[in-house]
Amino acid sequence: MEYVIEMLKIRKEFPGIVANDDITLRVQKGEIHALLGENGAGKSTLMNVLFGLYQPEQGEIKVRGAQVKITDPNTANAHGIGMVHQHFMLVDTFTVTENIILGSEPKKGGTVDIKKAEKQVAELSEQYGLNVDPSAKIRDISVGMQQRVEILKTLYRGADILIFDEPTAVLTPQEIKELIEIMNNLVKEGKSIILITHKLKEIMEVCDRCTVIRKGRGIGTVDVSETTPDQLAALMVGRDVSFSTEKTAAQPNEVYLSIKDLHVKDGRGVDMVKGLNLDVRSGEIVGIAGVDGNGQSELIEAVTGLRKSESGTIHLHEKVISNLTPRKVTQSGVSHIPQDRHKFGLVLDFPIGENMVLQTYYDEPFSKKGVMNFKNIYEKASDLIQEYDVRTPDAYTKARALSGGNQQKAIIGREVDRSPDLIIAAQPTRGLDVGAIEFIHKKLIEERDKGRAILLLSFELDEIMNVSDRIAVMFDGSIIREVAPEDTNEQELGLLMAGNTGQKAGGV
Amino acid sequence: MEFIEVFSRILGSAVIFATPLIFTALGGVFSERSGVINIGLEGLMIMGAFVGIVFNLTFHTVFGAATPWISMLAAVIVSALFSLVHAAASITFRADQVVSGVAINFLALGIGLFLTKQWYDKGQTDFIKQPFYSSDVPVFNNIPIVGEMLFSGWYWTSYLAIAMAFAAWFVLYKTPFGLRLRSVGEHPMAADTNGIHVYRMRYIGVMISGALGGLGGSVYAMTVALNFSHGTILGQGFISLAAVIFGKWHPLGALGAAIFFGFAQSLSIVSSDIAFLEDVPSVFMLIAPYVLTILALAGFIGRAEAPKSLGEAYIKGNR
Amino acid sequence: GSSDSEESTGGDSGESSGNEESGGDGGSGDFSVAMVTDVGGVDDKSFNQSAWEGLQSFGEENGLSKGEGIDYAQSESDADYATNLNRLVRQDYNLIFGIGYLLQPAIKEVAGQYPDTSFALVDSVQEGDNIASIVFKEHQGSFLAGVAAAKKTQSNQIGFIGGVDGNLINKFEAGFVAGVKSVNADIDVEIEYAENFNDPEKGRALASNMYSKGVDVIYHASGGTGNGVFAEAKDLKNASPDEDVWVIGVDRDQYEEGQIGDANVTLTSMVKRVDIAVQDVSEQAMNGEFPGGEVIEYGLEDDAISIAETNEEAMTEEITSSVNEWKEKIINGDVEVPSTREELESFVDAL
Amino acid sequence: MFSNRMINILIPVLSVILGLVAGAVIMLVFGYNPLDGFAALWKGAFGDSYFFGETIRQVTPYILSGLAVAFALRSGLLNIGVEGQVFVGWLASVWIGISFELPMVVHLPLAITAAAFAGAAWGFIPGLLKAKLGVHEVIVTIMMNYIALYVSNAVIRSLLTDGADRTESIAATASLKSEWLAEMTFYSRIHYGFIIAIAMAVVMWFILNRTTKGFELRAVGFNQHASNYAGMNVGRNIITAMVISGAFAGLAGAMEGLGTFGSMSIKSGFTNIGFDGIAVALLGANTAVGVVLAAFLFGILKIGALNMPTEAGVPTELVEIIIALIIFFVASSYMIRWVLLRFKKEGK
Numbered sequence A: 001m002e003y004v005i006e007m008l009k010i011r012k013e014f015p016g017i018v019a020n021d022d023i024t025l026r027v028q029k030g031e032i033h034a035l036l037g038e039n040g041a042g043k044s045t046l047m048n049v050l051f052g053l054y055q056p057e058q059g060e061i062k063v064r065g066a067q068v069k070i071t072d073p074n075t076a077n078a079h080g081i082g083m084v085h086q087h088f089m090l091v092d093t094f095t096v097t098e099n100i101i102l103g104s105e106p107k108k109g110g111t112v113d114i115k116k117a118e119k120q121v122a123e124l125s126e127q128y129g130l131n132v133d134p135s136a137k138i139r140d141i142s143v144g145m146q147q148r149v150e151i152l153k154t155l156y157r158g159a160d161i162l163i164f165d166e167p168t169a170v171l172t173p174q175e176i177k178e179l180i181e182i183m184n185n186l187v188k189e190g191k192s193i194i195l196i197t198h199k200l201k202e203i204m205e206v207c208d209r210c211t212v213i214r215k216g217r218g219i220g221t222v223d224v225s226e227t228t229p230d231q232l233a234a235l236m237v238g239r240d241v242s243f244s245t246e247k248t249a250a251q252p253n254e255v256y257l258s259i260k261d262l263h264v265k266d267g268r269g270v271d272m273v274k275g276l277n278l279d280v281r282s283g284e285i286v287g288i289a290g291v292d293g294n295g296q297s298e299l300i301e302a303v304t305g306l307r308k309s310e311s312g313t314i315h316l317h318e319k320v321i322s323n324l325t326p327r328k329v330t331q332s333g334v335s336h337i338p339q340d341r342h343k344f345g346l347v348l349d350f351p352i353g354e355n356m357v358l359q360t361y362y363d364e365p366f367s368k369k370g371v372m373n374f375k376n377i378y379e380k381a382s383d384l385i386q387e388y389d390v391r392t393p394d395a396y397t398k399a400r401a402l403s404g405g406n407q408q409k410a411i412i413g414r415e416v417d418r419s420p421d422l423i424i425a426a427q428p429t430r431g432l433d434v435g436a437i438e439f440i441h442k443k444l445i446e447e448r449d450k451g452r453a454i455l456l457l458s459f460e461l462d463e464i465m466n467v468s469d470r471i472a473v474m475f476d477g478s479i480i481r482e483v484a485p486e487d488t489n490e491q492e493l494g495l496l497m498a499g500n501t502g503q504k505a506g507g508v
Numbered sequence B: 001m002e003f004i005e006v007f008s009r010i011l012g013s014a015v016i017f018a019t020p021l022i023f024t025a026l027g028g029v030f031s032e033r034s035g036v037i038n039i040g041l042e043g044l045m046i047m048g049a050f051v052g053i054v055f056n057l058t059f060h061t062v063f064g065a066a067t068p069w070i071s072m073l074a075a076v077i078v079s080a081l082f083s084l085v086h087a088a089a090s091i092t093f094r095a096d097q098v099v100s101g102v103a104i105n106f107l108a109l110g111i112g113l114f115l116t117k118q119w120y121d122k123g124q125t126d127f128i129k130q131p132f133y134s135s136d137v138p139v140f141n142n143i144p145i146v147g148e149m150l151f152s153g154w155y156w157t158s159y160l161a162i163a164m165a166f167a168a169w170f171v172l173y174k175t176p177f178g179l180r181l182r183s184v185g186e187h188p189m190a191a192d193t194n195g196i197h198v199y200r201m202r203y204i205g206v207m208i209s210g211a212l213g214g215l216g217g218s219v220y221a222m223t224v225a226l227n228f229s230h231g232t233i234l235g236q237g238f239i240s241l242a243a244v245i246f247g248k249w250h251p252l253g254a255l256g257a258a259i260f261f262g263f264a265q266s267l268s269i270v271s272s273d274i275a276f277l278e279d280v281p282s283v284f285m286l287i288a289p290y291v292l293t294i295l296a297l298a299g300f301i302g303r304a305e306a307p308k309s310l311g312e313a314y315i316k317g318n319r
Numbered sequence C: 001g002s003s004d005s006e007e008s009t010g011g012d013s014g015e016s017s018g019n020e021e022s023g024g025d026g027g028s029g030d031f032s033v034a035m036v037t038d039v040g041g042v043d044d045k046s047f048n049q050s051a052w053e054g055l056q057s058f059g060e061e062n063g064l065s066k067g068e069g070i071d072y073a074q075s076e077s078d079a080d081y082a083t084n085l086n087r088l089v090r091q092d093y094n095l096i097f098g099i100g101y102l103l104q105p106a107i108k109e110v111a112g113q114y115p116d117t118s119f120a121l122v123d124s125v126q127e128g129d130n131i132a133s134i135v136f137k138e139h140q141g142s143f144l145a146g147v148a149a150a151k152k153t154q155s156n157q158i159g160f161i162g163g164v165d166g167n168l169i170n171k172f173e174a175g176f177v178a179g180v181k182s183v184n185a186d187i188d189v190e191i192e193y194a195e196n197f198n199d200p201e202k203g204r205a206l207a208s209n210m211y212s213k214g215v216d217v218i219y220h221a222s223g224g225t226g227n228g229v230f231a232e233a234k235d236l237k238n239a240s241p242d243e244d245v246w247v248i249g250v251d252r253d254q255y256e257e258g259q260i261g262d263a264n265v266t267l268t269s270m271v272k273r274v275d276i277a278v279q280d281v282s283e284q285a286m287n288g289e290f291p292g293g294e295v296i297e298y299g300l301e302d303d304a305i306s307i308a309e310t311n312e313e314a315m316t317e318e319i320t321s322s323v324n325e326w327k328e329k330i331i332n333g334d335v336e337v338p339s340t341r342e343e344l345e346s347f348v349d350a351l
Numbered sequence D: 001m002f003s004n005r006m007i008n009i010l011i012p013v014l015s016v017i018l019g020l021v022a023g024a025v026i027m028l029v030f031g032y033n034p035l036d037g038f039a040a041l042w043k044g045a046f047g048d049s050y051f052f053g054e055t056i057r058q059v060t061p062y063i064l065s066g067l068a069v070a071f072a073l074r075s076g077l078l079n080i081g082v083e084g085q086v087f088v089g090w091l092a093s094v095w096i097g098i099s100f101e102l103p104m105v106v107h108l109p110l111a112i113t114a115a116a117f118a119g120a121a122w123g124f125i126p127g128l129l130k131a132k133l134g135v136h137e138v139i140v141t142i143m144m145n146y147i148a149l150y151v152s153n154a155v156i157r158s159l160l161t162d163g164a165d166r167t168e169s170i171a172a173t174a175s176l177k178s179e180w181l182a183e184m185t186f187y188s189r190i191h192y193g194f195i196i197a198i199a200m201a202v203v204m205w206f207i208l209n210r211t212t213k214g215f216e217l218r219a220v221g222f223n224q225h226a227s228n229y230a231g232m233n234v235g236r237n238i239i240t241a242m243v244i245s246g247a248f249a250g251l252a253g254a255m256e257g258l259g260t261f262g263s264m265s266i267k268s269g270f271t272n273i274g275f276d277g278i279a280v281a282l283l284g285a286n287t288a289v290g291v292v293l294a295a296f297l298f299g300i301l302k303i304g305a306l307n308m309p310t311e312a313g314v315p316t317e318l319v320e321i322i323i324a325l326i327i328f329f330v331a332s333s334y335m336i337r338w339v340l341l342r343f344k345k346e347g348k
């Protein structure tokens, strides 16, 4: 068998930790090869070594059989290796084209030949069925399109070995579908792909083989056709994992959150939420399904006080909470697990312990008459860290040093512990491994069973289907249909999310 | 028409005031666009003024009328090299960029005055013998109105400054180099994964600011101050920094901001001739330029977006 | 040659005084004298430098040298004056000069603390038995500068640019305007202050505005700000060599600063010989005649204030003779030169 | 060989040593005797109790202006306007000092408070513009410096005096001067302000590290989005930060007005107390303790330097260079850390 990539006995250390320890990865020409492992297992590190961002301490790399030394991304490009990074490597203020050509610009008389570049980009995107607008600014386009720009970047540089690091974590189901199609196209063109994902379903659907790493060590490579998701999960975690979240039927009670005819504009003044109505009762989880950009973010920001609502009302119990400050909303009994945990959820330069009291620091026992009581704060934090299994050396460690999964667990611990009436969870499991997801889902259901109202926003249909007791489909700024998870299926939801309410898809 | 005469007078002195600021602010734009805060502009100007004056004094008999131009070049080179200190500290050694810039200001003044004392045995130099002189642009100065306003009695350095602003715009927004420089200031890791040498680009950005800051300082010294002392550059670097931000980190914006300052300054001087302002206490005229700037910012310039990773050291492999 | 003593500034003056006296014996006993500069520094080409030159001449006559009987301390900020005065007291200097009106509060304080040391304050007045106040009749010199300007102007428009608006510079202003008006009451004197002794840019802009309105002579009493006045005048001269633009320098002969090619824009300078005063008071003190508690005024009659005539081409026979005429009148007491704005007002009214 | 804690202490110490060594090298190159030079510097700062007193006197405003810069920086704001806030604080303290006849228990606190308020007001404007309109605080504070300079001069000239260059001296009841401290130090101008400065360092430490307000300010300094999410009023915190920073700066002005000078004169340029405060704050890593130590270093170098030309013939400008180099070495601590870690590895 012909290998395009052979990474042999790779070892990579960071101060105080061995991120990759004796890992071997062989990728065949024309295959989609999955790389699977828990958060922090060392997948991104391994790929960064292949892409020339890190230098391995030991081991060798062969590209198409020839031993090579990849010292920087330029060398990787020269060997035909391209990478789509876990966190997008795009300059927000540049256009799509500028981002793609950056570093290898077509020139005309010393200037960037932007016309020619745009044409090339348009052609490339046509060729691979990637729909992008070459002259749009990155900050104005959807995450899905940003991802396609990342792919174009590699193709533009003539890569035929592509690394995708968790490309689907930020995509909507539609976008994931499109991405899978794109990957299949690429393979058809003779390219090879390494795919990192936490979603076993995707591995089963598109990958040929799968290499599993656990805590920095290679566990082995399996043929996907000869394995099951359960086996993969067990390999990855080193124990059995249950997938479908076990839960009893909901016991909805009185209405806690009631939204009536809500209108919200986004930062640029465009109407995003248009006359939305929604009730959430105590003891139930309402999942909002929808394609990103249909007003979900604005809805949540309006409810939590981060954004002004133009008209309509939001009631929590009998109390109007529309256009209150975030502090007042919080005090009224709302918790919020924000979509973007780095931007909103945490002060990364604060110790994790102080992040645990980010909304409650001014209250006893964390402070008294304006003076902080750090003893009480850190006691509380340590309890939460224990209870929510946040893996950190101690409560004094900066939040920045924690992995994404553990940061998320810390936020959830903080939000749930306030015993709110309403929990708003926006994409609470984004980018997390199955173990962490399992934990978080369990927590949400526990809270529901304690009689809390939970509003869940997620772009993962699986999550919506498994966790929600009621699904509200959001399209173009309003809820166009509410369905029970047991009465629907993915196709129907997909159609609804596309705004298609007319026909009832497939008799379930 | 009298109005035109008054206006061209105001414009003339506004441009003289603005010229060194334009150069220096353009330098600031390059540095900050590459992601390195440059509070050291003041120090870079001091270095430029010092080198320009010393060179001029030393070589005026050799180079004759070309002396100021060659002195200017010397200032550009030395200041660019001097800015390497800021570059090394803030890029390679990951120093806090504000700290490093402040140190540049101290260092430049210290070196300038120390060497003046060593070389001339006094606290300030003599007057240079070959300063820049203003002149008329032949042919163009005969154009009615415009000729008087724009082509009479200006310094060549002022035209150079304005040309430089457009050149900077061209370089930053039309060339591969500019695209790369800006990418490094916005998202260095993205640039790195695209094979751009982040450190090299930032060094270049800072050195350009050194070169242009030195240019600004030397032009100031050789048109207005005519010698070097502890008081030659007093705050012009900070005003230039303000122009960078006022101009929203855009070369043409910086140009506009610098000219705005110039106008505000010369208006406050000419205003003593304007009848209805005659009785206004002079303090109001003195503070007018600064108040106007604040009002302009508050009124219609508003929020400016700095380059995203401005002030952050890039550490390879860090997220 | 001692005839060019007016011209000599900076390092030259050391030489010229060297000519006068070389084999001086060290008959000074153990008398020592030092000075504290203001923030301008000892080599400010202005009164600090002049004062130090005076001390050096004194030293040479009496066999003293820097560190051995004479010395100076430089101040970096206003806060340093008292520290420096104190330091010199503790180094047992018999007489300590404070150069510049900025030192007045510090002299007051330190002299009070050390009644056994003698202090001399230049450019301001402070009471105290151990303090000699040395002031100059700058208004007299400025008056003569005004006479020269009035004689020189063709446009009948003259300018005055001051550093910081305050008592000291007002003295220059009053004397200057009085001189101009005495020659020709119809001449306009435009008065501006830069509010800064170190802002050549401002100086230049003010000068530019004045010249462009037809002013052809500007007297600046503004320290480093004056650099800009010279820059503007020279630039105008360069553009149209035949046009008359003049600057009148201050404190010392600023002929050098006015040089542009073969021409020179410095009409004259109001020269203030701090060195003469410093040397004089030092000698008195050494001879046991320290004028403690007194205010000593140096003026035209002592040659401590004078008008430079270096630019012979510009200072025509007619101008110098007129200047000398007025000088006689002032020394005789026929003319009482005003030194404040109020005095100026009554002076002009009386004309 | 070195623990991390030790490294953190070693770095500033090594930076200072490296700066001094570099200064010595420069002296050697230019033919001065570095030993004489440093001996003169030492004597100039600590030679006897007079100079010690003067050093403390110089340190006092540096502590406060350093605290002002540091406080704003901890809240994510670069206050270049400390210079102007010092001016208005100085002016306000003198204004109160000369305008009233009151018993000391009222007069002195009133004058000090007035200075703090004036500085705070001067900080409020850029804070407000930043909070409400997003105007960059760096430009506004730079402009405010010039406004403070010219307005102070105008007030002295036309409101506080009748066209004079200097206000009269403040009443004894508003003075920070201390007879016995002065006598103890051969009439140095050391004054009680030093106690205020140290107290303010404690106040800053307490506010930032022990109060809920400080918690908010630091949170806003690090991440405005998260602070907003957590219910903190970002705009109000920005204003608060600038106001408190300005108050510290105003107090620095009061030290000059009520302590060192006892009056205020027309200024032809900036005092540099504020600009030096930027360096002090950064050298002190924006912590209260660090600022106090850095202010001492600055004060010692500045006062000691005055003695260098008279005693050793070394120009004072050299001290500027040494200060700059020390700042560089502290800033580039990564370099020193890297070297130390090397040693640590090899030491194992």
Ligand SMILES: Nc1ncnc2c1ncn2[C@@H]1O[C@H](COP(=O)(O)OP(=O)(O)OP(=O)(O)O)[C@@H](O)[C@H]1O
Residues within 6 Å of the ligand: A014, A015, A017, A018, A019, A037, A038, A039, A040, A041, A042, A043, A044, A045, A046, A086, A403, A404, B317, B318, B319
């Ligand atoms: N820049 C770094 N500095 C120090 N340690 C690092 C760094 N990057 C990664 N590590 C370490 O390497 C380990 C592997 O990290 P890596 O990012 O490769 O995990 P991953 O498998 O990609 O996880 P995820 O699924 O969450 O993306 C981490 O546990 C971490 O301890």
Ligand SMILES: Nc1ncnc2c1ncn2[C@@H]1O[C@H](COP(=O)(O)OP(=O)(O)OP(=O)(O)O)[C@@H](O)[C@H]1O
Residues within 6 Å of the ligand: A039, A040, A044, A086, A401, A402, A403, A404, A405, A406, A430, A431, A432, B318, B319
């Ligand atoms: N700069 C850093 N210094 C030290 N350790 C780091 C650094 N960056 C990351 N790490 C380590 O890398 C590990 C994985 O980080 P990473 O960000 O990949 O986590 P993650 O679970 O993938 O989060 P995300 O969901 O944001 O992708 C963490 O355990 C963290 O300790």
Ligand SMILES: [Mg+2]
Residues within 6 Å of the ligand: A043, A044, A045, A086, A165
């Ligand atoms: Mg990863």
Ligand SMILES: [Mg+2]
Residues within 6 Å of the ligand: A039, A086, A166, A404, A431, A432
């Ligand atoms: Mg991850």
